[in-house]
Amino acid sequence: MSHWLLWFxxxxxxxxxxHLDTARALQRTFARAGVDLALSQGxxxxxxxxxxxxxxxxxxxxxxxxxxEVAERAPAPASxxxxxxxxxxxxxxxxxxxxxxxxxxxxPVLARYACEVTGDAEALxxxxxxxxxxxxxxxxxxxxxxxxxxxxxxxxxxxxxxAVPVGARLExxxxxxxxxxxxxxxxVDLLARxxxxxxxxxxxxxxxxxYEGLPRDTESGGEE
Amino acid sequence: xxxxxTASGRRCPSGEWPRDELEDLLARVTRPGRYVGGExxxxxxxxxxxxxxxxxxxxxxIGMANQALQILYAAVNxxxxxxxxRAYCPWPDMADLMRARGVPLWSLESQxxxxxxxxxxxxxxxxxxxxxxxxxxxxxxxxxxxxERGEDEPxxxxxxxxxxxxWPLAPFFDAFFVGEVEGRVAELVAALGAPSxxxxxxxxxxxxxxxxxxxxxxxxxxxxxPPARRQVFADFARTMPVTRPVVPLLEAVHxxxxxxxxxxxxAGCRFCQAGMWYRPVRERPVDMVVEAxxxxxxxxxxxxxxxxxxxxxxxxAIDEAVSRVRALRPGLRVSLPSLRIDSAAxxxxxxxxxxxxxxxxxxxxxxxxxxDRINKGVDETQVVEAIExxxxxxxxxxxxxxxxxxxxxxxxxxxxxxxxxxAAAELAKRVARGRAxxxxxxxSYVPKPHTPFEREPFAGEATLRRRQQLLRDALPxxxxxxxxxxxxxxxxxxxxxxxxxxxxxxxxAWRAGARFDGWSEHFRPQAWRTAALxxxxxxxxxxxxDVAAAPWxxxxxxxxxxxxxxxxxARALDGLLTEDCRGGRCGSCGVCxxxxxTEVVA
Numbered sequence: 001m002s003h004w005l006l007w008f009x010x011x012x013x014x015x016x017x018x019h020l021d022t023a024r025a026l027q028r029t030f031a032r033a034g035v036d037l038a039l040s041q042g043x044x045x046x047x048x049x050x051x052x053x054x055x056x057x058x059x060x061x062x063x064x065x066x067x068x069e070v071a072e073r074a075p076a077p078a079s080x081x082x083x084x085x086x087x088x089x090x091x092x093x094x095x096x097x098x099x100x101x102x103x104x105x106x107x108p109v110l111a112r113y114a115c116e117v118t119g120d121a122e123a124l125x126x127x128x129x130x131x132x133x134x135x136x137x138x139x140x141x142x143x144x145x146x147x148x149x150x151x152x153x154x155x156x157x158x159x160x161x162x163a164v165p166v167g168a169r170l171e172x173x174x175x176x177x178x179x180x181x182x183x184x185x186x187x188v189d190l191l192a193r194x195x196x197x198x199x200x201x202x203x204x205x206x207x208x209x210x211y212e213g214l215p216r217d218t219e220s221g222g223e224e
Numbered sequence: 225x226x227x228x229x230t231a232s233g234r235r236c237p238s239g240e241w242p243r244d245e246l247e248d249l250l251a252r253v254t255r256p257g258r259y260v261g262g263e264x265x266x267x268x269x270x271x272x273x274x275x276x277x278x279x280x281x282x283x284x285x286i287g288m289a290n291q292a293l294q295i296l297y298a299a300v301n302x303x304x305x306x307x308x309x310r311a312y313c314p315w316p317d318m319a320d321l322m323r324a325r326g327v328p329l330w331s332l333e334s335q336x337x338x339x340x341x342x343x344x345x346x347x348x349x350x351x352x353x354x355x356x357x358x359x360x361x362x363x364x365x366x367x368x369x370x371x372e373r374g375e376d377e378p379x380x381x382x383x384x385x386x387x388x389x390x391w392p393l394a395p396f397f398d399a400f401f402v403g404e405v406e407g408r409v410a411e412l413v414a415a416l417g418a419p420s421x422x423x424x425x426x427x428x429x430x431x432x433x434x435x436x437x438x439x440x441x442x443x444x445x446x447x448x449x450p451p452a453r454r455q456v457f458a459d460f461a462r463t464m465p466v467t468r469p470v471v472p473l474l475e476a477v478h479x480x481x482x483x484x485x486x487x488x489x490x491a492g493c494r495f496c497q498a499g500m501w502y503r504p505v506r507e508r509p510v511d512m513v514v515e516a517x518x519x520x521x522x523x524x525x526x527x528x529x530x531x532x533x534x535x536x537x538x539x540x541a542i543d544e545a546v547s548r549v550r551a552l553r554p555g556l557r558v559s560l561p562s563l564r565i566d567s568a569a570x571x572x573x574x575x576x577x578x579x580x581x582x583x584x585x586x587x588x589x590x591x592x593x594x595x596d597r598i599n600k601g602v603d604e605t606q607v608v609e610a611i612e613x614x615x616x617x618x619x620x621x622x623x624x625x626x627x628x629x630x631x632x633x634x635x636x637x638x639x640x641x642x643x644x645x646x647a648a649a650e651l652a653k654r655v656a657r658g659r660a661x662x663x664x665x666x667x668s669y670v671p672k673p674h675t676p677f678e679r680e681p682f683a684g685e686a687t688l689r690r691r692q693q694l695l696r697d698a699l700p701x702x703x704x705x706x707x708x709x710x711x712x713x714x715x716x717x718x719x720x721x722x723x724x725x726x727x728x729x730x731x732x733a734w735r736a737g738a739r740f741d742g743w744s745e746h747f748r749p750q751a752w753r754t755a756a757l758x759x760x761x762x763x764x765x766x767x768x769x770d771v772a773a774a775p776w777x778x779x780x781x782x783x784x785x786x787x788x789x790x791x792x793x794a795r796a797l798d799g800l801l802t803e804d805c806r807g808g809r810c811g812s813c814g815v816c817x818x819x820x821x822t823e824v825v826a
Contacts, residue, residue: 013262025473031525091262200251
């Protein structure tokens, strides 16, 4: 078995896929390209394929990471990448593929986002400035698992709002710790509430993700 | 490839996607991936005319599994100068938002409004999608009634099995195509080149199989043209099936590659409209099936291939086809969507150790007398052997499918289902040692046109509800049972054999809020009751039709002799079986002749 890291973008129609559908589309790309993924053992074998950091539905991304284990008979990464690019659907462009000597276990530590919010740009800019001045911003998260409070100030940094024709473009970074992370929608909900606008994100894009635990040879681009 | 700016200021190579007003809608609805396209094997032919939009009047995930649309999409895009795009019925959250914002329905490929296409083709699967057709026309901004449409509006063409009785939708369509369209695509595309809407309709009307509904205006009925003869694709066995289907990125209802290995079924089940409608049997050669399977697997990336037809186990070389397709790849799953009970034990052995999961068997009726009436020629012993074979084969689930409300059925016939379920539960316990799940699905029978039971009465609401309750009470504990909604069956029965003028019922129901009638969470019986009251129609009775006069024959000539259907109805009353003409005597159904004949693999 070989371990590969695959960097890909998610744009256009593919932005509207869920995390599982994105994973399924990439796995299908491998099948269409004739690159066999390794399977787990057991009664119901699963492909060894993971996306370390899920993307929200509706979010584009410039460079995402997939961790892949391929079967022994898989071709060399360079020729595999050519075949995979030809087999990928539009909206999931594949940029790099790197083979790893050991099983990589990347853990996301920081993700940078940008999005647009419709409304009064000045009010949104003031809300962003207010947020930057806070040491603690507690919000409540409601999920099927129940309610919990979290401190957005602990997870969100470099928040900035810049006026654009429809309202404001927000840029921010989300720290990912072992205790979780903030969601982009929570940041937008908070700012929109303070600015008196509708909390709807438009053109959300994940610009980059930094990882811990990436093999050193892949950080500079690795094998293509 | 064009570029698009993202909020980050960097540019994405994904075309001008999405338009601003669509992006805003997509940010607010459930499963936005339904409305964006971008799938594997999607075709784009920008700027090409004529532009055809193909629609299935249900939500994307259901519509993407429809094979007719895949066949037409490939035929128009790959074998003609026209461009084919797709549009499905928006889910209510999206539909409401589109109306509120004034955004018209768009096609997935170009994101251009559907209303700007030259031809809008609908495949009509069943009666419970009729209100969705009106919903889609309205969302697209296309006028509902053909006579009201202007020069710039598309020709709206209907096809598919529900065209067997086109009256409930007749005024909403400019034309219907009756039967299998593959052999007529070039003629249809050519007709769109005529210089005016009237000329295009006239050209369409000259194509065999096309029926132009009477063009009555504002309450004045127009004269109906002659019935259209159902078209049979005579070159089916010599034509490669679709090998580059569009593969959804969202999870759809059937996530597998599909090869249609045979069309038609002559088993002669008297309740089955498809069995009559798609005659005669035509089988593709095994070599073609295997090559198609190899190509479709490569194009889709699926790890399962289904060899589909109305009754795949009747394919003459099924053993060879399954074993050769399975040999294409190690671990490849091959599925057959329908198993015949009379040979299920043998068929199940074909699947071997590699495939496990659940199996559906369809005894249809639980007593021998009723099975003989419907020409389902299996006996009790064969049913028990088949169930035992499922559990011995290691399958982890078994669903038994039955109908209630069949002609001649008694309460005892319905409760006998519980007896068969009990026997199956016992086998599950004894043979599968409790590891297999057993479930029973019970639907309500609705008589359909062009079948031997086309003139039989619908069982009715009270009878169906009583038999459901009797069966519920009689079922042994631990057996899971699901029933088809009687309210939806009433609507189906009202429309399946409806007559001229029944379009008013459909339109009133849609205006009262009916849409997605096949979805229990969206089915609104009150909308249908209100519409029925206004139209003086009794739900469950064929709307505005004298069933004895078979009004559907005024529009559609199925190519099946009415005398054959009447004779089969009489044989049903006497409980007489009619053999499959493939291996037995010709039943004189009238389909064969004029170059159309049964074609089976030697």
